[in-house]
Amino acid sequence: MAINQCELRPMGKSIHRKEDPRFIRGQGRYVDDIVLPNMLHMSIVRSPYAHARIKSINTDAAYQVPGVKLIITGEDLAKLKLAWIPTMAGDVQMVLAVGKVLYQYQEVAAVVAETRAAAVDAAQLVEVEYEALPVVVDPFRAIQPDAPVLRDDREKKSNHIWHWEAGDREKTEEIFKDAPVVVSQDVRFQRVHPSPLEPCGCIADYNKGTGKLTWYVTSQAPHAHRTVLAMVSGLPEHKIHVISPDVGGGFGNKVPVYPGYVCAIVASLQLGQPVKWIETRTENIASTGFARDYHMKAEIAADENGKVLALRVKTLADHGAFDAAADPTKFPAGLFSIVTGSYDFQQAFVEVDGVYTNKAPGGVAYRCSFRVTEAAYLIERTMDVLARKLNMDPADLRLRNFIKKEQFPYQSPTGWTYDSGDYEQTFKLALEKIGYQELRKEQAEKRARGELMGIGISTFTEVVGAGPSHSFDIMGIKMFDSAEIRVHPTGKVIARLGVRHQGQGHETTFAQIIAEELGLTTDDVLVEEGDTDTAPYGLGTYASRSTPTAGGAAALCARRIREKAKKIAAHLLEVGEEDVAWNGEAFQVKGLPSRKVTMGEVALAAYTNLPEGMEPGLEATYYYDPPNLTFPHGAYIAVVDIDKGTGAVKVRRFLAVDDCGNVINPMIVEGQVHGGLTEGFAIAFMQDIPFDEDGNCLAPNWMDYLVPTALDSPHWETDRTVTPSPHHPIGAKGVGESPNVGSPAAFVNAVVDALAPFGVEHIDMPIFPWKVWEILRKSGVTE
Amino acid sequence: MQIRVTVNGRVYESDVEPRTLLVYYLREHLRLTGAHVGCDTTTCGACTVLLNGKAVKSCTVLAVQANGQEILTVEGLERDGELHPLQKAFWEEHALQCGYCTPGMIMTACELLERNPLPTEEEVRKGISGNVCRCTGYVNIVKAIQSAGRVLAAQKMDPHNQSEVVPSGN
Ligand code: FES
Numbered sequence: 006m007a008i009n010q011c012e013l014r015p016m017g018k019s020i021h022r023k024e025d026p027r028f029i030r031g032q033g034r035y036v037d038d039i040v041l042p043n044m045l046h047m048s049i050v051r052s053p054y055a056h057a058r059i060k061s062i063n064t065d066a067a068y069q070v071p072g073v074k075l076i077i078t079g080e081d082l083a084k085l086k087l088a089w090i091p092t093m094a095g096d097v098q099m100v101l102a103v104g105k106v107l108y109q110y111q112e113v114a115a116v117v118a119e120t121r122a123a124a125v126d127a128a129q130l131v132e133v134e135y136e137a138l139p140v141v142v143d144p145f146r147a148i149q150p151d152a153p154v155l156r157d158d159r160e161k162k163s164n165h166i167w168h169w170e171a172g173d174r175e176k177t178e179e180i181f182k183d184a185p186v187v188v189s190q191d192v193r194f195q196r197v198h199p200s201p202l203e204p205c206g207c208i209a210d211y212n213k214g215t216g217k218l219t220w221y222v223t224s225q226a227p228h229a230h231r232t233v234l235a236m237v238s239g240l241p242e243h244k245i246h247v248i249s250p251d252v253g254g255g256f257g258n259k260v261p262v263y264p265g266y267v268c269a270i271v272a273s274l275q276l277g278q279p280v281k282w283i284e285t286r287t288e289n290i291a292s293t294g295f296a297r298d299y300h301m302k303a304e305i306a307a308d309e310n311g312k313v314l315a316l317r318v319k320t321l322a323d324h325g326a327f328d329a330a331a332d333p334t335k336f337p338a339g340l341f342s343i344v345t346g347s348y349d350f351q352q353a354f355v356e357v358d359g360v361y362t363n364k365a366p367g368g369v370a371y372r373c374s375f376r377v378t379e380a381a382y383l384i385e386r387t388m389d390v391l392a393r394k395l396n397m398d399p400a401d402l403r404l405r406n407f408i409k410k411e412q413f414p415y416q417s418p419t420g421w422t423y424d425s426g427d428y429e430q431t432f433k434l435a436l437e438k439i440g441y442q443e444l445r446k447e448q449a450e451k452r453a454r455g456e457l458m459g460i461g462i463s464t465f466t467e468v469v470g471a472g473p474s475h476s477f478d479i480m481g482i483k484m485f486d487s488a489e490i491r492v493h494p495t496g497k498v499i500a501r502l503g504v505r506h507q508g509q510g511h512e513t514t515f516a517q518i519i520a521e522e523l524g525l526t527t528d529d530v531l532v533e534e535g536d537t538d539t540a541p542y543g544l545g546t547y548a549s550r551s552t553p554t555a556g557g558a559a560a561l562c563a564r565r566i567r568e569k570a571k572k573i574a575a576h577l578l579e580v581g582e583e584d585v586a587w588n589g590e591a592f593q594v595k596g597l598p599s600r601k602v603t604m605g606e607v608a609l610a611a612y613t614n615l616p617e618g619m620e621p622g623l624e625a626t627y628y629y630d631p632p633n634l635t636f637p638h639g640a641y642i643a644v645v646d647i648d649k650g651t652g653a654v655k656v657r658r659f660l661a662v663d664d665c666g667n668v669i670n671p672m673i674v675e676g677q678v679h680g681g682l683t684e685g686f687a688i689a690f691m692q693d694i695p696f697d698e699d700g701n702c703l704a705p706n707w708m709d710y711l712v713p714t715a716l717d718s719p720h721w722e723t724d725r726t727v728t729p730s731p732h733h734p735i736g737a738k739g740v741g742e743s744p745n746v747g748s749p750a751a752f753v754n755a756v757v758d759a760l761a762p763f764g765v766e767h768i769d770m771p772i773f774p775w776k777v778w779e780i781l782r783k784s785g786v787t788e
Numbered sequence: 789m790q791i792r793v794t795v796n797g798r799v800y801e802s803d804v805e806p807r808t809l810l811v812y813y814l815r816e817h818l819r820l821t822g823a824h825v826g827c828d829t830t831t832c833g834a835c836t837v838l839l840n841g842k843a844v845k846s847c848t849v850l851a852v853q854a855n856g857q858e859i860l861t862v863e864g865l866e867r868d869g870e871l872h873p874l875q876k877a878f879w880e881e882h883a884l885q886c887g888y889c890t891p892g893m894i895m896t897a898c899e900l901l902e903r904n905p906l907p908t909e910e911e912v913r914k915g916i917s918g919n920v921c922r923c924t925g926y927v928n929i930v931k932a933i934q935s936a937g938r939v940l941a942a943q944k945m946d947p948h949n950q951s952e953v954v955p956s957g958n
C-alpha cells in the first residue's frame with residue numbers, strides 16, 4: 006500500500022515516507038539484526054580508573070571459558086601497529102590501552118567468543134592490575150603549569166592541545182575600550198551525549214579466500230570510514246566493503262571510528278570468521294563521542310540605545326583524553342565563529358583553547374553543525390544579559406540589531422558570507438503568533454501576584470552544509486557529496502547517494518527531488534545509501550549537510566539526465582532540440598503542448614530507439630561541490646511557569662518558527678523540528694554527564710543520564726518562513742539541527758526571565774528543579 | 789532448559805540457557821528482530837512485547853518465564869495482509885524517523901488502547917512514558933496513537949469487524 010506517493014510534481018508536498026513500511030512491521034535491518042554463519046561475538050574489558058598505569062594483564066582464566074577464541078590486548082595491537090589510530094581532529098587515540106589508561110571505561114582488552122554470553126563472562130575474568138595516577142578532571146586545572154601532564158606520548162609536555170581564533174583582536178579591543186555599555190557572562194555548555202536509541206556496533210567479516218573485508222557498521226559516514234580504515238589498516242580500499250544498514254539514530258554519535266570497531270576487524274582478520282560487537286548503553290555513553298563541554302565567556306560592547314558594537318569570546322574546550330572531535334580538519338573549534346549570530350556586529354574576536362582531561366574523548370556535532378549549538382546558545386544567552394542591563398525588552402533589543410534583509414549576502418566580522426535571510430520577518434511572525442504583548446501583560450499581572458512566569462526568546466542563525474572544498478575537508482578529503490541516477494528502460498529509477506540517513510527520510514525526500522526534476526513520481530524512484538560498493542563517494546550525513554550537499558547533487562544529477570533525455574525527446578518528436586521544451590512533467594514541442602513525450606517514453610527509447618550515434622543508456626553521476634554553506638535561521642519563543650514549592654519548570658508553550666529555505670517535504674521538516682526541540686529541551690533541563698574528582702563518570706546509563714519521555718517533553722508549535730538559499734540548486738538550506746541549536750537558549754532565557762525579579766542573571770544548564778529551588782529558597786520565596 | 793512458547797499464534801519449543809533474556813530469545817532463537825535493545829537499565833522500552841496481552845520490557849523477562857505463555861510481537865500485528873490500525877497511523881502521522889523505537893512504541897500503545905480505547909493526549913503521554921524515542925519529539929506518536937484509537941473504536945462498533953481488529957496475545 007502506498008499513501009500519496011503516486012503524484013507528479015511531488016516537490017514541497019507532505020509525501021508519506023517510503024521507508025516506513027519496513028519499520029512499522031519490525032522489518033528494519035539494523036546491524037544487530039544481522040546474523041552471519043559462524044559469527045563470533047566480542048566484548049570489551051574496560052578500565053575502572055580514570056588515570057592509571059597498567060602493571061599487568063592476565064588472560065589465563067578468561068581463556069578457560071568455553072567458547073573463547075581470542076583475547077586482544079594493547080600489546081597485541083602494538084605488534085600490528087594498530088595500538089593507536091589517527092583521529093579526525095589530527096590527534097591520535099589508543100585503540101586498546103598501552104602502558105596506561107586515561108579515562109574511566111577506556112578499552113583495555115577485547116574478548117572474542119562463540120556466544121555473546123561467553124564473551125561477556127570471559128571479559129569479566131580478564132585480570133588487570135592497575136596503579137592509580139593523579140587524575141585531572143577540571144579543564145582549568147589542566148592548563149595550570151603544574152598540572153600532571155596526561156599525554157606523555159606527545160612531544161608537547163602540557164595538556165594544552167591547540168589555540169584557535171577568528172576575527173580581529175585589535176579592532177575589537179578598540180571598540181571595547183570606549184564602549185558606553187559592556188556586559189560579560191560566563192556560560193557553560195555542559196558535557197552531553199547524543200545517545201541515539203540504537204547504540205553503536207558492527208560486524209567485521211573478513212573472507213580469507215577473497216581477501217575482502219565486509220564491514221557492517223552503524224555509520225553516518227560509510228565512505229569516510231572505508232577510507233580511514235584503508236589508511237589505518239593497510240587493507241586495499243577496494244577490498245573493504247562498508248555497509249551501513251538501517252541506522253537507529255545517529256545525531257553525530259556515529260561519525261567517529263571507535264576502538265571496538267578496530268578490535269572487531271582485527272579479530273576477524275585473525276580468525277577468518279565474522280565478529281560482531283554491539284556496545285551496551287553504558288558503553289555508549291561512557292566511552293563514545295560526547296558533545297559540547299565548552300566553558301565560554303562572552304562580552305558584548307554596545308551603545309546606550311542597545312546597538313551592539315563588538316563581541317569578544319574566550320572559550321576553554323574540554324576534549325577529554327584524546328582530541329577525537331569530529332570537525333572539518335581546518336576547524337579545530339568547528340564553526341564556532343558563527344557566534345555573532347543574527348546580529349550586525351562591527352567587530353568580533355573569538356578564541357578557543359582545547360585541553361586534555363581524564364575523560365572519554367569526543368566533541369562530536371550532536372544534532373548540530375560543528376560547535377554551532379555552543380555558539381548560538383552563547384550569543385542568544387548573552388543578548389538577554391545585555392537586554393537586562395539596558396532594561397530593554399529582549400525582543401526590542403533583537404529587532405534593533407538584526408542583520409537587515411538588504412545586507413545579504415552578509416559578510417560577518419569573523420569571515421562568513423551569510424547567503425540569505427529575513428530575520429525580522431521570521432521574528433515578527435513568531436511574536437505575533439505567540440501573542441507576545443499579551444504574554445508580557447499576563448506576566449506582569451502574575452508577578453504582581455507573586456507567581457513565576459517567564460518568556461524566553463532565541464533568534465538564532467546556523468551555518469550548515471559543510472562544505473565547499475576550498476575550506477572543508479576531513480583528513481584531506483574534500484567535503485563535497487554525490488549522487489548517481491540510473492533510469493531503467495521502463496522509466497523506473499534507482500538513485501544512490503554518498504550520504505547516509507539515520508531517520509531523516511532521505512529515501513523519500515531525495516526521491517522527491519529526483520522525481521520533480523525528471524517528471525516522475527516518488528514511487529518511481531528508489532533511493533539507496535550506505536553501501537560503499539554501490540554508492541558514489543561522499544562524506545556522509547551530519548551537520549545538516551545532506552540536503553545542502555547531496556540534495557544539490559541529486560538535483561544537478563537529474564538535470565544532467567534531463568539534458569540527454571531532451572536530445573532523445575527531440576528525436577522522438579522529430580524536431581530539432583532547440584524546439585523542445587520541458588514543461589515540468591514532460592518534453593513538448595515549443596508552442597505545441599499536445600505534442601509531448603514523457604520521461605518514461607524517453608527512457609525506453611534510450612535503450613531501444615536512439616538517435617544515430619548517441620551512446621545508449623540513461624544514467625548520470627554528479628559530484629557537487631557547493632559554492633558556499635547555507636545559513637538557516639529561526640525565531641523560537643518559550644513560555645514557562647515555575648512551581649515555587651519545588652522549583653519545577655513547566656514549559657507551557659513553545660513556538661518554533663524556522664526558515665530553512667525551500668522545503669522538500671513539510672511533514673518531514675516538521676518532524677525534524679519536533680525531534681530537535683525535544684533534544685534541546687533535554688539539554689536545557691535534563692541531560693548532563695558529570696564526573697567526580699576521581700574521574701568517575703556519574704551518568705553512564707539512562708538511569709542517571711536523563712533522556713526525556715513523552716511525559717517530560719512539551720507540546721511543540723511550529724511555523725515557517727521561506728527565504729531560499731540563492732546558491733543551492735533547489736534553494737534549500739537543511740533543517741535537522743536548527744531546533745536543537747536554537748532552543749536551549751529560549752528555555753534558559755525563559756527561566757532566567759521568570760527569576761529576574763530575584764536578581765538572577767544566568768543559570769547553567771541543565772536547569773534541574775533543585776537549582777531553581779535553591780535560588781527560590783535563597784530569595785526567601787520558598788522554605 | 790526446555791520451553792514451550794506461543795509467539796504470534798505459533799507454538800515454539802526451544803532449549804534455552806536459563807539466563808537467556810526474552811528479547812534475545814525472540815531475536816536470536818526465533819529471528820524475530822522487531823523488538824530491539826536500546827539500554828541496559830529497563831529504561832527505553834525498545835524491547836516491548838505483549839506477554840499474555842500485557843506490555844512487558846522483554847529485556848527484563850527471562851525466556852523461561854515465558855514458558856507456557858503467549859507472546860505478541862510487532863511482527864504478529866498484521867492480519868491477512870492488512871496492517872494494524874496502529875501501524876497505519878504511525879505511517880500516516882509520521883510518528884517514526886529512525887524506526888528503532890517504533891515496534892516497542894506500537895506494542896505499548898496496543899495495550900494502552902485495550903485498556904483505554906480513546907485516551908486523551910495526557911493519558912497517551914503517560915501511557916508511553918516507559919518508551920523512549922530519541923528522534924520524533926513524541927508529538928506525532930501521540931497523534932498516531934489517538935488516531936488509531938479512533939479507528940479501532942469505530943471498528944469495534946461494527947460487529948462484523950470485531951475479530952479482525954482486536955489484537956490480543958493469541
Ligand atoms: S532494552 Fe531498554 S527497556 Fe528493554
Ligand code: FES
Pocket residue numbers: 202253254508883884885886887888889890920921922923924
Ligand atoms: S524514531 Fe528513532 S528513536 Fe523513535
